[in-house]
Amino acid sequence: MPEIDFNSDLGEGFSIYRAGDDQAILPHLTSANIACGFHAGDSRTMRATVALAATLGVAVGAHPGFDDLQGFGRRRMTLSADEVYELVVYQVGALSGFTAAANIELRHVKPHGALYNLAAIHPQTADAICSAIKDINPALMLFGLSGSALVTAGEKQGLKVVKEVFADRSYQEDGTLTPRGKPGAMIESVHEAIDQVLNMIHLGEVRTLQGVWTPVKAHTLCIHGDQPGAVAFASAIRQALIREGVILKRPEYRDHREQLPG
Template sequence: MPEIDFNSDVGEGFSLYHAGDDAAVLPHITSANIACGFHAGDSRTMRRTVALAAQLGVAVGAHPGFQDLQGFGRRLMKLLEDEVYEAVVYQVGALMGFTCAAGVPLKHVKPHGALYNLAATHRPTADAICHAVKDIDPGLMLFGLSGSELTAAATACGLKVAHEVFADRTYQDDGTLTPRGQPGAMIEDVTVAVDQVLNMLHPGEVRSIQGNWVPVRAETLCIHGDQPGAAAFAWSIKQALLSEGVVIRSPV
């Protein structure tokens, strides 16, 4: 039977600011990517989100990004590879402190936003991320865009890899995500999202925004927890997958 992990980016509030409804999204997913304080999140949010994920049996992962609270980590920053390495170690280490304190294993790492998109096409950045993850714990899994430089770097580094696809984002002909500033970057119609997800599972391709079919490898499926109506979106996608006989479970 086909199977896939279902993940979401969560824990992205900080201080008095709240982003998304994690308590409503988490029951529908199998892996949680928790913000580590650079693009979003803070100590209290990390602690609470780790606890809630553990209570629901959801695998916990770190979601490091650029140090850009104002831009939510979605603005490109020019960093040296050593600086990328250090930023990832710093953030994953912060979340790992809370998982250790809670007695919850840290299972995976998924870069966020502009860092994720840069690593998908820029091998030196991808290598820096993967070396950081491996130096922290070689048993951690790396989530990266399907068929990207990031997944290639993780494989070359000896890390376990989950090729990621997206339910709520459109694609370009080269397999990258449509930049958020462009029209049609987000999928807001759940019917369209379900059709895209099922095609990515079988026959393993996605229609680009240019109208062409692009091959993908779907091992973990992402929905963004900060989008409006994310919980209902997640529920609908989960029900559609289950109705097609797809097994939804964490890969780690």
């Protein structure tokens, strides 16, 4: 029977502001990508989201983005490879403090927004992200867009790569996501989203916005927690996967540092 992880980007409020209903969506998930304070999130939201995920048995990952709170990390920034490396180390380090305090493992890293999309097509950015992850903990898994430069970089550096597909985003012919500013970028129909998800899992391909089928590998499925109706989307997709006999399961993780002589 096919297996897939089900993830969402959470903890994206800060101070008195909220983005999405994390408490309602988390029970539907197997993994959570938690914002680390640059594009969204702060110390309080990180702590609270980690605690909630731990209570529900949802795997926790870091969700680092560009340092762009005003633009929610969705505006591309021109940074050197060193700067990308440093912002990833800084943010993953921040969240790992909260997972350690909660006595749970930080299991994966998934870049956010413009950083994620840039890494999908820009090998130097992808390499810098992967180097940062590897230097922090080589056992951390990398969540990256299926077929992207980020996936390639992670595999070359020996990381465990979890190839990601999206339920609520449309695709271009080259396998990238349709930019958010373009018509049709977001899939608003739950029935259309379910059809796309099942095609990606069972057939290994997705119908692009241009009507062409392109191959994908589906190890983890993402739904955006900040979009309107996200909780209903997550519930409907989870139910559809279960009906189809798909097993919802977080990726296997093992901390290689446990095996080092001490």
